[in-house]
Amino acid sequence: MIDNPLIEKYFNNTLNEKELDEFNSLYKTNSNFKSEVEFIKNLKKVTEHQDNENFKKQLQSYDKALSNKHKKKTWLKPLMASAAIIAVIICISFIFNNSINEDALFSSYFEPSKNVTFPIVRSDTNVGLQNDAFIAYSENNFETALNLFESSYKNTNNSELLFYEGNALLALGKTNDAILKFKEHLNYSDRLSNRTHWYLALAYVKNKDLSNAKLQLQLLLKSKESFKNKETKQLLEKIE
Structure with a gap:
């Protein structure tokens, strides 16, 4: 022992x-x-x-x-x-x-994605839902950000917002909802689609579904996306 x-x-x-x-x-x-x-x-x-x-x-x-x-x-x-x-x-x-301690692996690798989509404008004037959503997201106010992302997506159909919704849900511990949101985002092809494989893999790790986690990590490697390449190989090695 x-x-x-x-x-x-x-x-x-x-x-x-x-x-x-x-x-x-x-x-x-x-x-x-x-x-x-x-x-x-x-x-x-x-x-x-x-x-x-x-x-x-x-x-x-x-x-x-x-x-x-x-x-x-x-x-x-x-x-x-x-x-x-x-x-x-x-x-x-x-x-x-x-x-394999799935919770420990998830905690060691997960951090919500940075905002690479929308430049934030901090102003007293009303500049729109997306701006407010990303301000709340940058301040780790994920519950508020989630609601604003949902409303903004309905207005704009900007598929990248689904990526941030998934991240917010994962940060809030709503893993099953996050999986559904990431899978919805994979129906689109935008500049964040490949990155979704990383966060979807982490969501599966959190749910102790290592077979699907491996699949998502392998898809990320096959995409030739440079994002989290080193971490993807490390995590894949640990759960294989």
Whole structure:
């Protein structure tokens, strides 16, 4: 059992920037912490060379050795100890290789998209719904922004507004609604359409739907869009 959650997050690749700084600090200053990290690293290295078939053969050889009455009893303890160590190694490897914390992944990668559509005008005069919508959005007032985006879209049919509606919904924790909005935006072809794949993938991660998340990330890579290219590859690697 791993006592420190930072170590578990480290091997699951889910540390955020603040946690990574804390991890590095402990690794440098706390000998017990460092020893535990190094111990698990060594275990994982061993498991990279240990497949299931070899494990079965190894256990079979132990069974034969243990059942052989002509063997000296001094062989029993080392064999049993070896079998136990291998079992522990495989269990730890299984946990680390199969444990994905979707909420942590979402939190580490999601931030609402910046406004790249509409230049904001801050004025006492009434300059329109879109302007008000993007002001509210820039101030993280997503509930107000969402209502204004919806009204503005009805008036203008500007498909890019659907992209920001989806972002606002995702920021508000309305993940299912965000998925529907992003999918609606993908019916259009505008300069933000490819970027929608990134946010739709994150929404699927949040919903623990990794198969659809992978699909959206793959579509983003195939689009040759430079937006979030590095992050897309990283996230895809983590959930595969």
